[in-house]
Amino acid sequence: xxxxxxxxxxxxxxxxxxxxxxxxxxxxxxxxxxxxxxxxxxxxxxxxxxxxxxxxxxxxxxxxxxxxxxxxxxxxxxxxxxxxxxxxxxxxxxxxxxxxxxxxxxxxxxxxxxxxxxxxxxxxxxxxxxxxxxxxxxxxxxxxxxxxxxxxxxxxxxxxxxxxxxxxxxxxxxxxxxxxxxxxxxxxxxxxxxxxxxxxxxxxxxxxxxxxxxxxxxxxxxxxxxxxxxxxxxxxxxxxxxxxxxxxxxxxxxxxxxxxxxxxxxxxxxxxxxxxxxxxxxxxxxxxxxxxxxxxxxxxxxxxxx
Numbered sequence: 242x243x244x245x246x247x248x249x250x251x252x253x254x255x256x257x258x259x260x261x262x263x264x265x266x267x268x269x270x271x272x273x274x275x276x277x278x279x280x281x282x283x284x285x286x287x288x289x290x291x292x293x294x295x296x297x298x299x300x301x302x303x304x305x306x307x308x309x310x311x312x313x314x315x316x317x318x319x320x321x322x323x324x325x326x327x328x329x330x331x332x333x334x335x336x337x338x339x340x341x342x343x344x345x346x347x348x349x350x351x352x353x354x355x356x357x358x359x360x361x362x363x364x365x366x367x368x369x370x371x372x373x374x375x376x377x378x379x380x381x382x383x384x385x386x387x388x389x390x391x392x393x394x395x396x397x398x399x400x401x402x403x404x405x406x407x408x409x410x411x412x413x414x415x416x417x418x419x420x421x422x423x424x425x426x427x428x429x430x431x432x433x434x435x436x437x438x439x440x441x442x443x444x445x446x447x448x449x450x451x452x453x454x455x456x457x458x459x460x461x462x463x464x465x466x467x468x469x470x471x472x473x474x475x476x477x478x479x480x481x482x483x484x485x486x487x488x489x490x491x492x493x494x495x496x497x498x499x500x501x502x503x504x505x506x507x508x509x510x511x512x513x514x515x516x517x518x519x520x521x522x523x524x525x526x527x528x529x530x531x532x533x534x535x536x537x538x539x540x541x542x543x544x545x546x547x
Contacts, residue, residue, distance in 0.1 A: 288315045288350040288368075288453040288486055290336065295345035295355075297331050297510075305331040307510040309345070315453075318480045319488045320501035320518070324530055327507040329490040333456045336488075337369045338362040349454065367394040370447025370485075372457040372476075376439045380432035384423070384442050387431050388414040391449035410449075417445035421475050437468035444475055455479070457489040461496065466541045469493070473500045493540040494526050 290313040297306040306328045313319055321329050334340040335347060338354050347354040352365060370391070378387050392410045400406060406414075418424040421441040426434060431442060440460055447455055457476060461469035473489075477500050480487040491497050497504060497518070504521050506514030506529035514521075514529050526534050 289313070289348075290454065290486065290488075291346070291348045292332075292336075293346040293348075295335065295342050295347055297328075297335055297340060298343045305340075305510050306335065306342075309510075309512055311505070311512060311515070313486060313488065315486055316480070316484045317486055318477060318500075318502045319486075319505055320497045320503070321488065321490045321505040321507060322492070322494060322497050322526070322529060323507035325492075326509075328510040329507055330458050331510075332507070333371075333458050333488065333490060336454075337366055337371060337456065363394065367450060368453050370450050370452035370455045372440070372443050372447050372455065372460050374459040374462045376436075376443050378431040378439055378442055380430065382431065383428050384418065384431055384434070385411070385414055385427040387442050388417055388445045388449050391417075391446040394450070413449050413451070414445070417448040418442075420448065420479065421445050435468075437464055437471060440464065440472050441475065444472070444479070448479060452485060455485050455487045457487070459490050459492060461540070462492060469496060469540050470499070476500070493538065494534060495539045495541075497521075 290311075292309045292311040295306055295309040296304065298304045309328075309332070321332065323329050331340055335342050336349070336354065338357060342355045345355065349365060349369070352361070354362070354365065357365065379390075386404070389406050389410060392406065392413070396407065396410065415424060415427060418427055421444050423434075423438055423441050423445075426438060426442075431439060434442065443460075455476070460476070461472050464472060473496055476487055476489060479485060489501075491501075498521065501518040504514060504516060504518045504525075505512065506525070508529055508531060514525060523534060526538075530538070
């Protein structure tokens with residue numbers, strides 16, 4: 242048994258590379274790995290995010306975003322709501338280049354995402370942490386190794402291939418785990434964690450990138466009410482403590498009210514609401530959803546541990 246995970250198999254390395262380069266589930270084959278890029282501290286100016294007349298049309302003519310104009314300032318905590326298919330996930334994936342915009346312009350700190358080269362996208366993604374609904378962990382390895390995958394863009398490939406992570410990166414990973422309250426799970430296999438703990442590993446993995454932007458796509462969709470509030474509390478604290486711009490897609494409207502600062506409403510790919518969460522009421526949500534709000538739109542009761 243090697244508690245510190247000092248080696249990594251070629252298959253694990255492939256999992257790591259596939260996740261970092263594409264954001265898809267680990268385990269898919271990888272035929273090419275781009276050279277790693279380490280952006281300097283002045284690579285990006287102020288991290289203002291701008292969507293200008295952005296549309297995304299999928300094969301078959303399905304239009305997921307329609308003429309979206311949106312500006313998100315550095316350090317904001319933004320919650321996006323809308324029905325399934327409203328364009329929430331597409332917005333996040335277009336922002337980090339996982340889904341190409343078919344029209345318009347998307348910039349992060351003045352860096353154009355639309356039409357960017359593979360190397361430019363890789364550099365951009367080093368600044369954008371991504372948290373997934375399905376966690377996207379490598380279950381057969383330790384929590385610490387999963388978190389260290391967030392450092393793939395900052396170390397030479399040979400180091401992560403053999404598991405020889407720099408001491409500074411290991412310290413960053415442990416600090417990230419401490420920030421989300423599961424540092425004692427560092428050497429536990431990811432498969433042995435609860436759903437809430439696995440999502441916290443996902444947050445730590447994104448955090449260890451030291452990103453300027455954090456994207457969370459339905460991060461609590463599969464969690465119970467208490468755990469959902471714990472995870473949302475982690476994201477809110479990270480935003481407040483570190484000033485990381487945070488954009489969270491949510492289905493549960495009570496969580497949006499409880500944790501959001503600014504609310505974005507999407508309907509059929511169009512922006513239908515953009516305002517302060519304090520100004521939002523049930524009529525606002527009905528306008529966004531185009532129907533009455535039901536129990537399925539609320540996570541329900543539970544003590545907020547934050």
